[in-house]
Amino acid sequence: MPEPKFRRVLLKLSGEALQGDQDYGVDPECVDAVARQVTELIERDVEVAIVVGAGNIYRGVMGAAAGMDRATADYMGMIATVLNAIALQDALERQGTHTRVLSAIAMSEVAEPYIRRRAMRHLEKKRCVIFAAGTGNPFFTTDTAAALRALEIHAEAILMAKNGVDGVLEADPAEVPDAKLIEQISHHEAISRGLRVMDVTALSLCMDNRLPIYVFNMNDEQNIARIIDGERVGTVVST
Secondary structure, X not given: OOOOOOOEEEEEEOHHXXXXXXXXXXXXXXXXXXXXXXXXXXXXXXXXXXXXXXXXXXXXXXXXXXOOOHHHHHHHHHHHHHHHHHHHHHHHHHOOOOEEEEEOOOOOOOOEEOOHHHHHHHXXXXXXXXXXXXXXXXXXXXXXXXXXXXXXXXXXXXXXXXXXXXXXXXXXXXXXOOOOEEOEEEHHHHHHOOOOOOOHHHHHHHHHOXXXXXXXXXXXXXXXXXXXXXXXXXXXXXX
């Protein structure tokens, strides 16, 4: 196998990447597929941290959140990410991969508190680290949490997994079915064109710190390995 291009990466997973064909919730087969891919990276001495979203769970309670105070609804979303993180931890440990969930909200019975140096130490010991509960603050998305955590742990790149989309497209495929894939773009151009890579706060953080983002289709189980091998997959967002 070729020498890995990266030694430490952060994988950003949407909640939808874990729900499969279900309307909401967690599909065990999808979670196991993610766990297999992450385990393969760690076996190649690549240090992997994960930030997971919660669209697959929160979508099921959006009716209850309608009309709520925004901060309250955001805290519900943060708690939902912890559920996904625990499910992913279980799948990883069934693959034999030592895993730690670090939560930005105190949940001592099920997760460790987020402490930057502790997270880096886990990675050095070849443990997979899952960051849960976003940044721990309302009004910030899990995209921003991914950018922030990647910078804090000195990750070399963010691997941005998309569900059923090959990368960053020139237009919304729901509106323009033949929208073309953009293979490479700068952070600044992605922001100015309003492309849906990450939210603007997250993109700005990555741009200011020259952190590359690799946007790829999670449905192909070989894509993460290809990126680690240095192959061109999906879209590269860089400065």
